Every structure is written in C-alpha cells, then in structure tokens.
Amino acid sequence: MMTEALPPALILLTAAILIGLTRGHVRSAIVLLSPLVTLWATWQIPDGISMTVDFVGYQLEPIEGSALRRLFATIFSLMTFVGGLYAFRHASALELAASYAYAAGAIGVAFAGDLITLFVFWEAMAIFSTAVVWCGNTPMAGRAGKRYAVMHVIGGVILMAGITGVTVQTGSIEIQAMRAVDFPSWMVLIGLLINAAAPPVSAWLSDAYPEATSTGAVFLSAFTTKTAVLALILLFPGEPVLIGVGIYMIFYGIIYALLENDARRILAFSIVNQVGFMVCAIGIGTQLALNGAAAHAFAHIIYKGLLFMSAGVVLYRTGKRKCTDLGGLFRTMPLTCVCGIVGALSISSFPLTSGFTTKSLISEAALAEGLAVIYFLLAAASAGVFLHAGIKFPWFVFFQKDSGLRPKDAPWNMGAAMVLFALICIGLGVFPEPFYALLPYPVEYEAYSPGKVLFYLQLLLFSGLAFFLLLPAMKRTLTITLDTDWLWRICMKLLANTLLVTMIATNEAFSRSTWPRFDAMRTWTRRHWGDQGVFARSWPIGTTAIWISVLLSGYVLLYYI
Amino acid sequence: MTVEREKDHWLVRPRTIRRLWIVFSAVLALVVILQFVIKVKGYFGIDGWSGFAALFGFLCCVAMVLMAKGLGLLLKRKETFYDD
Numbered sequence: 001m002m003t004e005a006l007p008p009a010l011i012l013l014t015a016a017i018l019i020g021l022t023r024g025h026v027r028s029a030i031v032l033l034s035p036l037v038t039l040w041a042t043w044q045i046p047d048g049i050s051m052t053v054d055f056v057g058y059q060l061e062p063i064e065g066s067a068l069r070r071l072f073a074t075i076f077s078l079m080t081f082v083g084g085l086y087a088f089r090h091a092s093a094l095e096l097a098a099s100y101a102y103a104a105g106a107i108g109v110a111f112a113g114d115l116i117t118l119f120v121f122w123e124a125m126a127i128f129s130t131a132v133v134w135c136g137n138t139p140m141a142g143r144a145g146k147r148y149a150v151m152h153v154i155g156g157v158i159l160m161a162g163i164t165g166v167t168v169q170t171g172s173i174e175i176q177a178m179r180a181v182d183f184p185s186w187m188v189l190i191g192l193l194i195n196a197a198a199p200p201v202s203a204w205l206s207d208a209y210p211e212a213t214s215t216g217a218v219f220l221s222a223f224t225t226k227t228a229v230l231a232l233i234l235l236f237p238g239e240p241v242l243i244g245v246g247i248y249m250i251f252y253g254i255i256y257a258l259l260e261n262d263a264r265r266i267l268a269f270s271i272v273n274q275v276g277f278m279v280c281a282i283g284i285g286t287q288l289a290l291n292g293a294a295a296h297a298f299a300h301i302i303y304k305g306l307l308f309m310s311a312g313v314v315l316y317r318t319g320k321r322k323c324t325d326l327g328g329l330f331r332t333m334p335l336t337c338v339c340g341i342v343g344a345l346s347i348s349s350f351p352l353t354s355g356f357t358t359k360s361l362i363s364e365a366a367l368a369e370g371l372a373v374i375y376f377l378l379a380a381a382s383a384g385v386f387l388h389a390g391i392k393f394p395w396f397v398f399f400q401k402d403s404g405l406r407p408k409d410a411p412w413n414m415g416a417a418m419v420l421f422a423l424i425c426i427g428l429g430v431f432p433e434p435f436y437a438l439l440p441y442p443v444e445y446e447a448y449s450p451g452k453v454l455f456y457l458q459l460l461l462f463s464g465l466a467f468f469l470l471l472p473a474m475k476r477t478l479t480i481t482l483d484t485d486w487l488w489r490i491c492m493k494l495l496a497n498t499l500l501v502t503m504i505a506t507n508e509a510f511s512r513s514t515w516p517r518f519d520a521m522r523t524w525t526r527r528h529w530g531d532q533g534v535f536a537r538s539w540p541i542g543t544t545a546i547w548i549s550v551l552l553s554g555y556v557l558l559y560y561i
Numbered sequence: 562m563t564v565e566r567e568k569d570h571w572l573v574r575p576r577t578i579r580r581l582w583i584v585f586s587a588v589l590a591l592v593v594i595l596q597f598v599i600k601v602k603g604y605f606g607i608d609g610w611s612g613f614a615a616l617f618g619f620l621c622c623v624a625m626v627l628m629a630k631g632l633g634l635l636l637k638r639k640e641t642f643y644d645d
Contacts, residue, residue, distance in 0.1 A: 455601045462614075
C-alpha cells in the first residue's frame with residue numbers, strides 16, 4: 001500500500017461512525033466540521049494516482065485526482081455540510097450517520113481510480129441510502145425502501161457482471177472511456193444507468209425519495225444520480241445511446257411531474273428530468289458538452305437540495321406534502337417561500353441563476369455539433385421545466401389557495417442552510433467565470449449575450465403565461481400515476497401469487513392421484529426394510545456367529561472338494 | 562364581506578391580482594418588442610424570427626400539458642391503488 005494523500009471518503013466515514021457514538025454538542029460539532037475537513041482534503045488531492053493498494057493480484061487505486069473528480073467531490077462535500085446544517089437538530093443520529101456514510105460513498109466513487117474501488121463505494125452508497133429511506137420510519141417508507149434496495153442490488157449485480165467481463169477482456173481494472181459495443185460494456189452501462197434513474201426503471205427514485213424524512217430526502221436528492229453522472233462521464237463520454245436516453249428522461253420527468261399531486265414527488269420527477277439533461281450532454285460527448293454535464297450536476301445538486309429543503313421545512317412544520325392540502329403558506333413562511341422560489345427559478349435556468357449559466361453550456365454543445373432537433377428539444381424542455389418545477393412547485397405549495405395553515409417559518413439552522421444555497425444559486429448565476437475555471441476542460445464561453453437572454457426570457461415568460469392560462473386543466477387530484485414499477489408491484493405479485501396457487505393445486509392433485517400407487521410400494525418397502533423388516537432388523541450375536549460358522553464350514557468343505 | 566376581504570393578505574386581493582396580470586402582460590409584450598432592438602441570433606434560421614421563442618415556449622407548454630392530460634386519463638389511479 002502506498003499513499004500520498006488523506007482519503008476524503010475516509011474522513012466522512014469516520015465522522016459517520018463518530019456521529020453514532022457521540023451525542024449533544026460533540027455530535028453537532030462532528031456533523032458540521034467533518035464535511036469542511038473533507039472539502040479541504042478534496043483540494044489536497046493532486047492530479048493522477050496518489051494511493052495504491054494491492055488486492056488479490058490487482059493494484060487498486062482508491063484515489064485518483066483530476067479536475068472533474070475534484071469538482072464532484074467538492075459539491076458532494078459542500079452538500080454534506082449544508083445538508084448537515086439543515087438536519088443536525090432534527091434528524092436522528094442513525095439518519096445522520098447513514099447520510100454521512102452515504103456521502104462518503106459518493107466521494108469514494110468520485111476519486112475511485114479503478115473499477116473495483118468504484119464498485120465497492122457504489123454498493124456502500126446503495127446500502128446507506130436504503131438506510132436513509134428506512135429512517136422515514138413509516139410502513140410506506142419501509143416498503144419503498146425494500147423496493148429501492150432490490151433495484152439497487154439488481155443494478156449492482158449487473159454492474160459487477162459488466163466490470164468482471166471488461167476486466168477479463170482488457171486485463172485491466174483501469175477506469176477508461178469505452179463504448180457500449182459488447183455484452184460486458186453494455187452491462188456496465190446498464191448498471192450505471194439504473195443509478196441514474198434512466199428508463200425503464202426511473203420509478204425507483206420517485207417511489208423512494210419522497211418517503212424519507214424531511215431531512216433525509218435532502219441528502220438522497222444529491223448523491224446517487226450524480227455519482228452515476230460522474231461515472232458516465234468517466235466511462236461513456238460520447239456514447240450515442242445516451243442522447244436518446246437523456247431526452248426520454250427529460251420529458252418523462254416533465255410529464256409525470258405535471259400529473260403529480262405530492263410536492264416532494266414533483267421534485268423527485270424533476271431530478272430525473274434534470275439528470276436527463278446531463279445524460280444527454282454526456283451522449284453528445286464534446287469537451288463543451290462534458291463541461292456542461294459536470295457544471296449542470298454541480299448547480300443541480302445545489303438548487304435541488306434547496307428545493308427539497310424548502311419542501312422539507314413545509315413537511316416538518318405542517319406534516320403535509322400534497323398540493324391539495326397545501327397552499328397560501330407564503331403568509332407565514334416568507335423565508336422558505338423565497339428560498340423555494342430561488343431554487344425554482346434556478347432549476348428553470350432563469351437568467352442570473354445557476355441553471356442559466358450551466359444548462360446553456362449543454363444547449364451550446366448541441367448547437368456546436370449542429371444537432372438541431374436536440375437543440376429544439378432542449379429548448380422545449382427548458383420551457384417544460386419552468387412549467388412543472390419553476391412555477392408549479394412554488395405556486396401549489398406557497399400560493400394557490402388559502403389552505404388555512406399558518407405554520408411557523410423555518411427553524412434557524414434550516415433557514416441558514418437554505419439561505420446559503422440560495423446565495424450560491426444566484427452567485428453562480430451572476431459570476432459564472434470563477435466556477436467555469438473549475439470545469440474539467442477550458443471554457444471559452446460567454447454566458448450572457450443580450451440575444452440569448454432575450455430568447456430565454458421569451459421562452460420562460462410565455463411558459464409562465466401558459467401555466468396560468470392552463471391552470472384549470474392542472475387542478476390537482478388525489479391520484480397517483482402508474483409507472484413501469486406497476487410491472488413489479490402488481491404484475492409480478494400477481495404472477496408470484498398465481499405460481500403459488502398453481503403449485504399448491506398441483507401438489508394436491510398429485511397427492512390425490514399418484515399417492516395411492518406410491519402407498520403400495522411404500523408398504524412393501526417398509527415390510528422388508530422397515531424397522532421390523534427382514535433385511536433391517538437387528539439379530540442376536542449368537543445367531544450371527546452360527547451363520548458365520550456355517551458359511552465358513554461350507555467354504556472349507558468346498559475348498560477340499 | 563368587504564371587511565373580510567380587506568383582512569386578506571394584500572397579495573391575494575383581487576385588485577393586486579389584477580395589477581399583477583397587467584404588469585405581467587406588459588413584461589410579456591416588452592420581451593417580444595425588445596427583439597426589434599436586440600437581435601436574437603438564429604442558429605437554424607427559424608429561431609431568429611421575431612417572437613419565435615415566445616410562441617415556441619407557449620405552444621410546447623400547451624402540448625406538454627395536453628399530453629400529460631391524455632396520459633393521465635390512461636395512467637391515473639386512486640392514491641390507495643398500491644395499498645395492501
């Protein structure tokens with residue numbers, strides 16, 4: 001083993017254990033300080049490999065630094081800090097510890113230099129994120145957590161199969177760019193895409209995340225899908241399949257969010273939508289596009305965390321999360337409302353917010369490649385994002401009608417966390433240049449040209465008009481929307497039940513028709529070999545001795561003859 | 562009735578909402594008119610037309626809402642659908 005750097009994932013993992021062992025102010029101090037130490041350690045990692053471990057004939061590289069990896073580890077650490085600030089007074093020690101271990105997994109993946117290390121941290125994330133879902137502590141969270149765990153175990157098995165195949169094929173466990181051309185590489189791609197909530201299994205995300213606690217969902221929104229984005233950038237840049245997958249995710253997220261009544265599930269669908277933008281960018285695969293994917297992931301974690309925080313405060317104060325139960329909360333929750341609106345404007349890539357300066361990189365990449373259809377689809381999607389998340393979420397939660405609820409505004413720590421993220425959203429939108437400097441490839445891009453700003457203002461403001469004109473058509477109903485998870489929640493259950501019923505029936509029929517025949521054989525067998533049967537009963541030693549002497553005499557006699 | 566309405570938050574009074582609509586409409590008109598002053602670069606021709614983004618955004622939203630409505634007819638179920 002050789003190491004030149006302190007592994008950032010190890011810091012958070014240690015913190016997770018200590019959170020479980022301590023209480024009171026010591027625990028709070030660990031929760032708040034450990035992500036900052038992790039952030040510092042992240043920036044001490046130089047480019048290239050700075051740690052190796054020998055493992056069953058392979059040389060593992062648990063820490064490999066690059067601008068891209070540091071960027072993701074930075075946002076993961078930052079998210080952990082702000083999430084910790086948001087949660088430390090309200091979440092249980094178990095949930096905090098699980099969340100920190102989950103974040104450690106994400107940072108481990110960010111620096112993983114080889115496929116085996118990547119897989120180990122990948123699975124750690126699956127385990128600890130399931131624990132975070134279960135901390136929701138309701139029967140619904142229990143069941144959703146089980147479905148979530150099964151999905152990620154399947155994803156893990158597929159990824160492992162792929163990694164094994166790739167390793168056998170290339171003889172190397174290095175993380176290097178590939179194409180989905182044969183069975184192993186497809187398996188790796190599918191394994192990664194399952195964590196990115198790609199079709200046809202996108203439903204795991206909107207099923208599980210809204211069942212977590214108000215604090216747990218904030219952590220969940222950040223890590224799993226974005227580590228998948230990072231892994232896709234590292235392993236499949238420019239894979240053409242991803243363009244189509246990304247576009248599908250974008251519109252799936254919009255349509256399902258439009259139909260949804262649960263405020264936090266609306267946000268969950270919009271994660272799929274936003275990750276779709278990143279996946280599509282990875283599919284385009286140019287330096288500009290990959291910069292866009294990375295930058296958008298960074299900005300997305302912040303505004304999505306902010307949105308989940310604001311929905312979390314509402315859930316914490318009112319115990320409600322359905323649009324039909326909420327409304328009019330701006331009266332008594334001005335801070336939560338304003339922060340929610342900043343998050344909503346950012347996700348809609350409104351000018352002067354982080355969404356505008358990062359998502360436009362992706363559109364620009366589509367332009368540069370001359371992908372007209374993709375460019376217009378992305379523009380349509382931007383309008384759709386404003387529709388489903390940008391206006392719908394704040395409108396139905398904070399305005400709409402007067403629900404009669406008069407909850408208090410956010411507790412100080414939740415408020416501080418939201419204000420911090422809201423400021424970063426605007427900061428990245430107003431001063432994008434220092435942030436662009438952190439991106440993996442050099443950026444020569446002017447975020448604000450008057451024509452582009454006007455284009456997007458027209459697009460977004462008229463989407464807003466469409467929203468208010470179509471409001472009667474968007475009246476919320478007490479419904480859920482069927483998704484592909486219907487296949488395993490209903491169909492497979494039916495199939496299993498049918499199979500069980502058939503097996504029981506077969507068994508009964510068999511006993512009725514065939515057992516009597518077997519019975520005769522059994523009686524015969526028992527007579528001869530049973531405990532009183534002639535071949536099985538014990539004989540006295542005397543009898544045995546007589547028989548032996550008879551046999552021996554017979555033998556001697558025969559010998560002489 | 563009038564007294565009760567006055568007790569409402571100023572933001573939800575009908576008068577405010579009417580004013581907000583006027584301001585919003587003015588802003589909408591402004592961003593379209595501004596295109597005569599600020600040139601929007603048309604990368605594919607059509608996207609440089611005046612008011613293209615406004616119309617495109619509006620129509621896309623209408624289309625998406627209608628599509629969601631249509632799918633909803635097919636896929637919407639009661640909340641208790643999955644309850645055991």
